Amino acid sequence: MENNIHALQYALDTFYLLMGGAFVMWMAAGFTMLESGLVRSKNTTEILTKNIALYAIACTVYLLVGYQVMYDGGYMLLGITDLNTDTILNEFALREDGFNGAAIYSPAADFFFQTVFVATCMSIVSGAIAERMKLWVFLSFAIVMSAIIYPIGGSWGWGSTEVLGLFSFESIGFKDFAGSGIVHMVGACAALAGVLLLGPRIGKYSKEGHARAIPGANIPLATLGTFILWLGWFGFNGASVLKVSDINSAHTVAIVFLNTNAAAAGGLIGALFMSYLKFRKADLTMILNGALAGLVAITASPDTPTPLLATCIGLVSGVIVVLSIVGLDKIKIDDPVGAISVHGCVGIFGLMVVPLSAEGTTFLGQFIGMITLLVWAFTTSFAVWWVLKKVVGLRLSATEEYQGADVSECGIEAYPEFTQGN
């Protein structure tokens, strides 16, 4: 009887992780739609190609190398197909806290769940460098990011690897539940390093240095993308509980869903308010960024705040994201979709407010962890982008940029108008 209950627990938690992973996979569609909405129509095919190709590359590279680097999961996942039911049941029998103990699930489900997070991290980069970078340069960066940069940061944050043999994140009480820092801020650091070496889009700044608007081509798609991301985030945070098969875990999952939703709503309202205050207009693109900011901020600790605190964390992050987007624009960091603000600035904010609700965490501990991840991700990404710049160059030529990356990189326009039918 007990064995059967354990077998069911194994099945349920495995299933939960897989479904959560599928939700996170769908976030790739959200990023794709958001980004394709916020770039000009001449770069649509290229941004779509970039997003779906980076997903495939991130998954493949993480399978071959990344999972081993991050969790010692084996190069090429060797051994993952082996199954010994007795060993698993024995694990259950020996588990501390019995029925309520740590989740035991299929390692293949764990890999799947981890791999879609890598893809999320990479998706963040693609928006910031949009409309001016060579496709192949970006895809080359995706390989290094998925094989080394993300997995090593992850091995510190979620594995138990010590940072250069000095200290472990566990020892400083660092908490980053589903990856405000490990996934989102790391992605934003890579994006920032790329943008600094790449420079702004042609026409973004006037001769006097004023930022010009380059309106996105498809605001409905950007809105749909945000809804998709919002939905996917329930998998991102919800399944990061890793277990649903006992009363405590199920309750925690429900709290995580609740807080994740509350923070997104708060973020949207914060950005709506801030946008109106600053521009006297309800700028929808800012408001969409606000919802995502709320989601990024709550990701560091969605299981501990009260719903009211979660809403407030969202609200503040919505305000931060508007100020950050305008601020980055002023210092000539051209980020067409606001990825650095949403995932970077707000990712930092999310990590730093964890101690407001999570026991055992301190502001100092969060700060040390955050700085470690930031320095790691920024310097290594900068180095990789720098090498790519020296060897092949990051940017499209001015003519290609003017014509649009659709033609120069993909040869297909997203919206061909004057083509011959035969």
Add this chain to the structure above:
Amino acid sequence: MKLITVIIKPFKLEDVREALSAVGIQGITVTEVKGFGRQKGHTELYRGAEYVVDFLPKLKLEIAIQDEMLGIVLEAVIDSARTGLIGDGKIFVTKIEQAIRIRTGETGADAI
């Protein structure tokens, strides 16, 4: 023969077409155009940065008529296209040297 070129606000097209039909005009050519006159453009805001929309969308109508129709047609266009606000558009009248109906080869006033 005269060619009347009219620039109007896009939402006035239906009114102008009805007014022209009412005075017996049997064909007009409509083109979507952009431009600026005294109305100039306006500024919009995107992610905190302003941008100027210099050229506003308008419609260009081309109407070929016989000389004696000129007064009636001008009156019909002006009455139907006017809102009294800035940006109502302009009318230009030019001489037509030759007109030919492609199907039949008719020329001059017969072709209009």
